[in-house]
Amino acid sequence: MNPNYETKQAILEEAGLSQIVNGEVLAGVIDGTNLVFNTIYKPITDSNDDDQIDTTDITVYVNGVPVFVQLLNELTGTITLKTAPAAGTVATCDYRYSPVTDAYMNKIREEAEDWINSAMDSIDPVPYGSGVPSTNTVVPPTVRKLTRWYAAAQLLMKDYGFNHDTNMTSKDGASKMALLEGSGEPGKPGYKPGLLNKYIAIGGMSGISDVSAAELDTYAEPDLFSTVDATSGLTVSVDDNFMRDIYQEQLEDGLIP
Known part of the structure; x- marks a missing residue:
């Protein structure tokens, strides 16, 4: 199982x-x-x-x-x-x-897992943690996060969408889906890659991406004019921030010692 x-x-x-x-x-x-x-x-x-x-x-x-x-x-x-x-x-x-029954939770979680598996099956051995191959024994932290966010977003959008706020950690379903799937159109100004895009870009759990260089470019913010980082005061590009996000995902999934 x-x-x-x-x-x-x-x-x-x-x-x-x-x-x-x-x-x-x-x-x-x-x-x-x-x-x-x-x-x-x-x-x-x-x-x-x-x-x-x-x-x-x-x-x-x-x-x-x-x-x-x-x-x-x-x-x-x-x-x-x-x-x-x-x-x-x-x-x-x-x-x-909770207003959500356990039976409905089983359904919504399965939907989230199917969504992840269909997106990652050409990159990673899925299902995650199945023991096939023998090294596939743990569900990566990023996959857990994807599941949590997707299922929560579906709950809020479909049946239980009364919990709304406007900050970056919004519980609103549409906001969570944007964090997962990105917002805007790839390759055009204003596009923001989602967590799933970033996980695909780093090659998932295996860390070996089969995404071409041309496709990878669409994951990065196309506006590469330099900006000043508010925390460090250093001049960085939006693309630098994107690569930092990728590095963080690799750390979470144990791909970087």
């Missing part, structure tokens, strides 16, 4: 769709016999990044002391305790929830 490129929790967090609840008073009768309680929000989602939703993803307290959770129905937010809280006590819960 091939590993997934990113956890569903990481994707939901990237999209701003994983909400944390701490200390919520559970709904249910506390009379010394009742074991079943309900959260206000649902569905409950993974909180320990293991890609499973189970009783380890919630913590229930009775008068501030953690108690054993026997069963969890994440879709309904129904919790069954092992021991009934005594009358007069208070049961609270810490958990995460």
